[in-house]
Amino acid sequence: MSIIRSLTLFATLLSINCPANAQTVPDFAQARDEAVKRLQEMIRIDTSNPPGNETKFAQYLKTLLDKEGVASEILEKEPGRGNLLARIKGNGSKKPLLLMGHADTVGVEKDKWTVPAFEGIIKDGYVYGRGAYDDKGGITSMLQVFLMLHRQKTPLDRDIIFLAEAGEEAGGGVGIDFLIEEHWPKIEAEFALNEGAEILMKDGKVRYVGVATAEKLVRRIKLTARGISGHGSMPRVDNPIVHLAAAVAKIGTYQPPLRFNDITRTFFERLAKVSPPEEAFIYSHLDDPIVGPMAQEKLRHTNTLYNSMLRTSIAPTMIKGGFRENVIPADAEVIVDVRALPDENMPAFIENLRRMIDDPAVEITPIGDHTTITPPSRIDTDLFRALEKAQITMFPGSVTLPMMLTGGTDSAPLRLKGVQAYGIDPVVSEEEIARMHGNDERVPIEGIGKFVEILYRAVVEVAGKH
Ligand SMILES: [Zn+2]
Known part of the structure; x- marks a missing residue:
């Protein structure tokens, strides 16, 4: 009216x-x-x-x-x-x-x-x-x-x-x-x-x-594993491809914790109001202490966009290592596309990944600008x-x-x-x-x-x- x-x-x-x-x-x-x-x-x-x-x-x-x-x-x-x-x-x-x-x-x-x-x-x-x-x-x-x-x-x-x-x-x-x-x-x-x-x-x-x-912030990182090169017929324990693969497997499956901000909180609250009951239940219970983890897991598999809105996301996108079939290379690297929540503390985030990887042979370096923060x-x-x-x-x-x-x-x-x-x-x-x-x-x-x-x-x- x-x-x-x-x-x-x-x-x-x-x-x-x-x-x-x-x-x-x-x-x-x-x-x-x-x-x-x-x-x-x-x-x-x-x-x-x-x-x-x-x-x-x-x-x-x-x-x-x-x-x-x-x-x-x-x-x-x-x-x-x-x-x-x-x-x-x-x-x-x-x-x-x-x-x-x-x-x-x-x-x-x-x-x-x-x-x-x-x-x-x-x-x-x-x-x-x-x-x-x-x-x-x-x-x-x-x-x-x-x-x-x-x-x-x-x-x-x-x-x-x-x-x-x-x-x-x-x-x-x-x-x-x-x-x-x-x-x-x-x-x-x-x-x-x-x-x-x-x-x-x-x-x-x-x-x-x-x-x-x-918008989330582009915060790409590079993982580099270093070892000593050698003949493929004599496997080495410091093979950088093996170290890198283990590191990628750890962080590539890691789901950083859910964190709402004003925008995403309002988004999911309002979305729940116009969604069918089953979906609405998920949107309104994402941080519920009991059913929250289940709701988040459901979203992770059914809606990659909404899942990414809830947390800083980690996606390994390019991997490089080796140049000959019979040569163990001296290094190998992977690019990881990290999209951070606007308030993410990146040095602390990277430190956490380092602890998770727990391998001195693998180094993490930020790519590009990790300091500019765009206000909503x-x-x-x-x-x-x-x-x-x-x-x-x-x-x-x-x-x-x-x-x-x-x-x-x-x-x-x-x-x-x-x-x-x-x-x-x-x-x-x-x-x-x-x-x-x-x-x-x-x-x-x-x-x-x-x-x-x-x-x-x-x-x-x-x-x-x-
Ligand atoms: Zn466009």
Whole structure:
């Protein structure tokens, strides 16, 4: 009731403020069709990274924005790796909102696709192609909202910045890092909406609206075992392959202890409310002193994502040792992909692994930066509340779930700069999530439509003139 009342009040305010542009509810079906048509065009521009070729994509957007009368610019750190930026001005009473997505995609294994990967074909209500979900589906939806606000001349308290960035999938610093280092004033914002968590469709209705507010931290380590090389016909007790294998077996099966934070606690509490009884029981008993271990074990086998949200995770990913069949090598090494909870004490964590391995022949060294800690985005901000409000209006019976991602996005460097960044993706089922970065990537047409609508509602709420 109060929501309906405030929406009505808001609509009234808008029409009082700008009688010439009295706002009615936009035609979301038309917005969906427009966003989908543009998504098909975006998929036809191959931006597999490497090499990326995002400038071609940026030029496509620039031409389109020129036609709409919106100024934009392409910023390149390296030739061909263009980022596109455009801005609609507000009255400046609040700080800008950044709508962003990444233009590049991962590559494809062409022979494993059953449909063409770069044609943007439509089949059975889905748009198929590399990037359909990650992240051209996001870009087309953000752009749609941006254009709607521009065309309607919606009075705004904040500038809206649209960004299609380069180089997200393979790093290299040509995208968000370059923009932060060399063009910060052009993207500086209070809030950002970026890729991140799914709006999940299950059993024919939306179960939850996922909003990514934090990410686990990449804390890779290398294990090196050292011995003395020798002839394969005379086995040595210090064979580094044997020592390394024993160490990998110990830490590779180790489950670090469960530890909730505010985000994951809220996530599982709310998820339990919209889940079938059997699942709900697991989500609400994860740290129960009696049935907790059983619930955790069940999750470990049935949901690798949720299991990883609960703890610092350890995954050996690359192993190397030896160069000849008949030579015992002098060393062997393994790379371990550790994804830490944001508050993990890494020196203590590594010390614990060392004790567990209990072998002086095996050395552990950190890879890369283990010190930078990215703060989570808050869930008590105007933008988070605006997303929640849109979720309640559009998908009654569902919940908004703040999520801590187990992988990384470009929201992390923005959070380090103090931006409250939220990750949200189109409406999909588990099938589309499984195909992300895989074969026959796709997104439902209706999923784009609903995504445009929820973004539009939240953006108008948080940036519209009040
Ligand atoms: Zn992505």
